Amino acid sequence: MKKLYSALMTAFNEDDTINESGIREMVRYNIDHNHIDGLYVGGSTGESFMLSTAERKQAYKIAYDETAGKADLIAQVGSVNLKEAKELAKYAVELGYKTISAVPPFYYHFTFEQIKDYYDQILAGLDVQLIIYSIPALSGVTLSLAEFAKLFENPKIIGVKYTNNDFLLLQRLRSAFPDKKIYFGTDEMLISALPLGIDGAIGSTFNLNAARAKAEIASYEAGDMKKVFELQDVSNKFILALIDNDIYPSLKLVFEEMGVHAGYSKAPMSKPTAEMRAGAKKIYEQYIK
Numbered sequence: 001m002k003k004l005y006s007a008l009m010t011a012f013n014e015d016d017t018i019n020e021s022g023i024r025e026m027v028r029y030n031i032d033h034n035h036i037d038g039l040y041v042g043g044s045t046g047e048s049f050m051l052s053t054a055e056r057k058q059a060y061k062i063a064y065d066e067t068a069g070k071a072d073l074i075a076q077v078g079s080v081n082l083k084e085a086k087e088l089a090k091y092a093v094e095l096g097y098k099t100i101s102a103v104p105p106f107y108y109h110f111t112f113e114q115i116k117d118y119y120d121q122i123l124a125g126l127d128v129q130l131i132i133y134s135i136p137a138l139s140g141v142t143l144s145l146a147e148f149a150k151l152f153e154n155p156k157i158i159g160v161k162y163t164n165n166d167f168l169l170l171q172r173l174r175s176a177f178p179d180k181k182i183y184f185g186t187d188e189m190l191i192s193a194l195p196l197g198i199d200g201a202i203g204s205t206f207n208l209n210a211a212r213a214k215a216e217i218a219s220y221e222a223g224d225m226k227k228v229f230e231l232q233d234v235s236n237k238f239i240l241a242l243i244d245n246d247i248y249p250s251l252k253l254v255f256e257e258m259g260v261h262a263g264y265s266k267a268p269m270s271k272p273t274a275e276m277r278a279g280a281k282k283i284y285e286q287y288i289k
Ligand SMILES: CC(=O)N[C@@H]([C@@H](O)[C@H](O)[C@H](O)CO)[C@@H](O)CC(=O)C(=O)O
Pocket: 007, 008, 040, 042, 043, 044, 045, 046, 138, 163, 184, 185, 186, 187, 188, 202, 203, 204, 205, 239, 247
């Protein structure tokens, strides 16, 4: 059965400090209401690349405590600062995370050898498995099939979170590495990834839209492609409306409409305007209520 993971958001107070109760409420909603298979903690949706090392650790700890073993957890520890990535990986493992993930080092156009060394160093001495976080549009790092093969030589690297709309590469990866885990990360293209043998999906919008995504996966598995299309069509109207309304703060605003106190996004992300609030209310009423 394919798994569905929500990419956990980090709730902030209006002054951009971490809002612990907001994170706890979102974790609980995912477990109690979404019955989610797992949470991806500290990724893009978690606004992690804007957090200090201490704040990233705080988010892992809150998510770990609140989950209390009721869902799988993956801690995204990647950083352009290798020392920070190693420290975060060690911390997550000490907390009890069994799986970590890391975006490749970005910004400086590192060579593949440097990228491979980064992953090997993060994993050295740790009893943990890792999922590569491939998101070329944001990281600027595109890995080829041959480069994935070299990274997968490290037996602790068990798969990839694939946020990339290159479906040829996705198909080649599935064919070449039937035993590696592939979690797809573009929620609006789930329909196209399902036939390529993904093991599941990890995404931001599943925080609010898990029921529809699960129904889509179940319809795919039952062979009902008409239903798959219909469900993806509604999901895409919802996702595109969120994107138009500024996705990260809007995911939180829709949560607020549902009584989940998800807080704010961190500057330089926007704080909600009256227009964004009205937009989120409309999205909630149209697609979630
Ligand atoms: C850039 C980004 O946030 N991508 C999301 C998607 O879930 C994305 O928000 C969604 O498909 C809407 O475009 C995930 O792939 C990434 C993610 O979940 C994470 O790292 O937290």
